Amino acid sequence: MLKIKTILTKEWAEVFKNRMVIFSVIFMPLLFTALPLIFLFATRDAGLSNTNSELPPQFAKMCSPELTSGQCFQVYMTSQMMILFMMMPLIIPVNIAAYSIVGEKTTHSLEPLLATPITTAELVTGKNLAAVIPAVIATWLGFGVYAIGAWIIVQNGAVMRALFEPMWLLAVFIAGPLLAVLSVNTSIMVSSRVNDPRVAEQLSAVVIVPLMAVFFGQISGLFILNSALITLFSAALVLLDAGMVYLAVRLFQRETILTRWK
Amino acid sequence: MIITENLTKQFTATLAVDHLSLQVSEGEVFGFLGPNGAGKTTTVRMLTALIGPTSGSATVNGFQVGKQDTQIRRSVGILTESPGMYDNLSAEFNLTIYARLYEVKDPKAQVEKYLRMLGLWDRRGDEAGTFSKGMKQKLAIARALLHEPRLLFLDEPTAALDPESAHLVRDFIEDLRKEGRTIFLCTHNLDEADRLCDRIGVFKTHLLVVDTPERLRNQLFGRKVVFHLLSASDELAASLRSLPFVREAKVIDNKLLVTLDDPEAHNPEIVRSLVGLGAEIQFVGELRHSLEDVYLQLVKNA
Numbered sequence: 001m002l003k004i005k006t007i008l009t010k011e012w013a014e015v016f017k018n019r020m021v022i023f024s025v026i027f028m029p030l031l032f033t034a035l036p037l038i039f040l041f042a043t044r045d046a047g048l049s050n051t052n053s054e055l056p057p058q059f060a061k062m063c064s065p066e067l068t069s070g071q072c073f074q075v076y077m078t079s080q081m082m083i084l085f086m087m088m089p090l091i092i093p094v095n096i097a098a099y100s101i102v103g104e105k106t107t108h109s110l111e112p113l114l115a116t117p118i119t120t121a122e123l124v125t126g127k128n129l130a131a132v133i134p135a136v137i138a139t140w141l142g143f144g145v146y147a148i149g150a151w152i153i154v155q156n157g158a159v160m161r162a163l164f165e166p167m168w169l170l171a172v173f174i175a176g177p178l179l180a181v182l183s184v185n186t187s188i189m190v191s192s193r194v195n196d197p198r199v200a201e202q203l204s205a206v207v208i209v210p211l212m213a214v215f216f217g218q219i220s221g222l223f224i225l226n227s228a229l230i231t232l233f234s235a236a237l238v239l240l241d242a243g244m245v246y247l248a249v250r251l252f253q254r255e256t257i258l259t260r261w262k
Numbered sequence: 263m264i265i266t267e268n269l270t271k272q273f274t275a276t277l278a279v280d281h282l283s284l285q286v287s288e289g290e291v292f293g294f295l296g297p298n299g300a301g302k303t304t305t306v307r308m309l310t311a312l313i314g315p316t317s318g319s320a321t322v323n324g325f326q327v328g329k330q331d332t333q334i335r336r337s338v339g340i341l342t343e344s345p346g347m348y349d350n351l352s353a354e355f356n357l358t359i360y361a362r363l364y365e366v367k368d369p370k371a372q373v374e375k376y377l378r379m380l381g382l383w384d385r386r387g388d389e390a391g392t393f394s395k396g397m398k399q400k401l402a403i404a405r406a407l408l409h410e411p412r413l414l415f416l417d418e419p420t421a422a423l424d425p426e427s428a429h430l431v432r433d434f435i436e437d438l439r440k441e442g443r444t445i446f447l448c449t450h451n452l453d454e455a456d457r458l459c460d461r462i463g464v465f466k467t468h469l470l471v472v473d474t475p476e477r478l479r480n481q482l483f484g485r486k487v488v489f490h491l492l493s494a495s496d497e498l499a500a501s502l503r504s505l506p507f508v509r510e511a512k513v514i515d516n517k518l519l520v521t522l523d524d525p526e527a528h529n530p531e532i533v534r535s536l537v538g539l540g541a542e543i544q545f546v547g548e549l550r551h552s553l554e555d556v557y558l559q560l561v562k563n564a
Binding site for chain 1: 273307310312313314332333335336340342344345346347348349350351355359360362363364365402405
């Protein structure tokens, strides 16, 4: 445990001196939080015109009768942006994890680190937590700011209930951290297997593609996320994460990394 | 301390280490010499359990490579070819990280001990990235010693250092030797190896030779004594060649260069012979071949 904590402390002390990491941990959540708030602010006086007909039918029928059509449109559009809170824990740790490994490479610090009695599992866990924790905290903080901002702007109980239905709480507080773990382990796995750390950074970013598909799928009305889907998604992520952590430890081959990275 | 038996490392198409059999005893400073790409770093990496051998076996501090790797890593110190410090972190923090990873009982005290010992205490709060190469190297040496290993692997400890820093590092290695630590020293600096090492092994994928620097010199070149004369001649050289213990004698300028197996025993007789032949001896000294001569000869023959 002490070694994991040491790696965690070291990673944070080091990566948070990197501008790109600071940008991804601070600026990205700010931006992703601001977008739905700006939209809510811009549509705060949404008219009473009947916009339901312009919404995807599967969404329109989900709008509760207590909402006006304008508010329903507001909820619909904002819900699209809630996916951003699932993207955050996916994107932020890619930068941290990639930097934490690339950093070891560029400073030639990996060899002395691997020469210590630390096990691969401890090292990978330390690096995992170092990337996952800031991503999750930044996401949750962003969501908190969004919740407060939304209440100030909307000031309507019905809209707030629609905006913060259990599905999104599940997505942000359960699926979010699981997505972060998935993202970090993808970075670690890719970094361990390729020759060039820059390639690792780029390949790791591919992990966001499936979530982008969900984003566009929902925006185009192809499907609408619901609690059952998110629960199923989270359950799948638990299994996927367990497999990814196992693989990341197995594939973090000290010898390959030491001898391939020139 | 170190025993290897036919230790071999094959990378896909490259044979890096070929059947290395070697023993390094406790308290010994062993110099591991060889050209670039000879497989020295690969050997160190195998012996410090960073990479596994393809075949053969090795025991380090009583632990078997490939089977007790964590114990090996816990019991040895390593100075890697590149210091590999975390440049954004302070010197003190750098060492504290490693003290914790090496499970040092009192990390703070141990870090202070080595920072003071290596003259870095006043700069402890500065980022390692602001240090000169020599200071970084000293910091890396401190890192290798934090857990007080009895066996140290030093890979090119003075490479790329200015003469003053190199001198400081060499003095420190000398101090470590006096403490009775075993040191496995990879170096290109043959003068350094000559001064510091009890034995050297010349390596080029496989081990070419292992012995003390002195014995290697004698084996390859014999021991040569130079007699500075007022006037040297071929006749004098021919007379000396007739003596049974003289392997060779030749004239170079006004000097007679005589090759002997045991100069201490035979020099007095040579001096008597020369005086008897009317030679006026100004000065007698031993011509010492440098380790570089030995090394170049061995590597060339390989």
